[in-house]
Amino acid sequence: MKTINTAANVQTRRQRLKEWVSLPGGFGIITGISMFLTIVLIGVIHPFISAYEPDEFVGESFQPPSWQHPFGLDQLGRDVMTRTFAAVPADIGVAFLGVSIPLVIGTLIGILLGLAKNKYFVSLVSSIIDGINAFPLLIIAIAMISFLGPGLYNVVIILTIMNWARYARIARTKAVVVLQQNYIEAAQLMGYSKKRIIFKHVTPNVSSESLAYALSDFILVIIIVSGLSFLGLAARPPAAEWGAMIADGRTYLGDAWWITIFPGVALCWSAIALSFIVEGLSRRDKGN
């Protein structure tokens, strides 16, 4: 009896999943999520099962891909596969920090701005937000690196300083709408504290749009982190990071394409996975 029950459960769950996938955009979302989880999982598991260290010299330089070294060896005789996978925390991890910190800070500022009553204060902060948003991110990041100095943590700091403004803008627009809803008034009449209303009633309703933007921002931030490293402004040479590795291999492109191509493919893989998710979600949202 029990087994039949579970089987029926599995069946319905599978059916539900099938139904969910068959909705518009489902295929893109599933493909994107599985692609992204694959690279993250590899990045997490890899240090435990890899035969080499990312900075270890394991053989003669410029060995082409072989069974022993599937991605070949680079100009210093380091295993390109180990380095490519060891770069996951440097790229996706840093990009995740660079998206989530501004997301939290920006959304909170946006909500508080939506609550604020003082007209001059609101217009002052709004114009600061617009001013920050007007600048091209990569250019301003390059400029700020010139006084913070190169480094991945500095990139996170720069992204926090620059990117909160976009989230604040989105959150403020939504918060103004949410605050006029009846359920907020109801919560106020129930005598809930301001803190509770902000965190339990306003934030969940505001954050859906911020999260949607955060996902597409993730792509941009991954590209910016690796682009800055490519220019030699974020991760410094011995570190395993996709952009820096591509820059490393650039000189030897003619003789040793594998040094450049494999980190590049990993980088594209993650960015494309995210863009499939974004694309699928937007199609689902539109319903076609």
Place this chain on the structure above:
Amino acid sequence: MLIRITPGDPAATRLGAGAELEAIEALRKQLKLDVSPIEQFLSYASGLFRGDLGVSLVTDVEVLEVIRNTLPLTLTYIFLSVFFAFLISIPISTLVGWSNKASVVYLFRGITSVIIATPNFFIAMIGILLFSVRREWAPVFGYVNDFPENLKYLWLPVSINTLILVAIISRVLQSSIVDTKGEEFVETGIIRGVSRPRFFLFYILKPSMAPTVVLLSYMMGIMLGATVILETIFSLPGIGRELVGAVLASDYPMVQGILLFFGVITVFLSFIGDLCAYALDRRVKL
């Protein structure tokens, strides 16, 4: 302004490691780095009004002079890419927007989102690998400042930039064409029997262009970023490569001058973009 209060001493960088302390101090005096940051800022701001952006700390050339020398190439490069991008994306997005086939639209959106998600420096690497290393159709890097000669150096970077722009522009244009298709005046145009070219040009394209042109300022940000990276890769002597070089050498006046210039360009172009959008579609509010 903040750039002044930074670690990294340009005087020391310029003399190289192993320079004597007295020599560094002397150079700091000569470059006026020994006065307080506030004084430095005031003298910079007053110079700004006289059109003086200062002098490079590394090469002693005036910043304005460097911008004047490097800007034409960057502008040529950007305008060529934007021109070709519009030339290619207008027919593509009109065709995709007009055909109602789901498979065509999915394919189009899939390909463009892959192009947008691929970092431009990686596209450039693949381009170099295919066209410079394997085929020798383009030089790997470098530039010659003569008219027919320079096309040989420019075509690969320009086409890479165009490819990325086509993906961005055609996506926006396509979705805007789909919106336009639902408007009543399009139906009126069909019923009145307007000739085909006139119909597509004035009834479909003209109103659909407005959102694309408004994007110009957003595209400008992307373009400037792409220029910095692509100029560095292909060693084109443009303003973007100058910026990266200045940052790496902590040449503050240079970084400040170029940034200020980029800011002015961005603001100016977004204003032009808004004006064009208004000219194309009078329903757009300025």
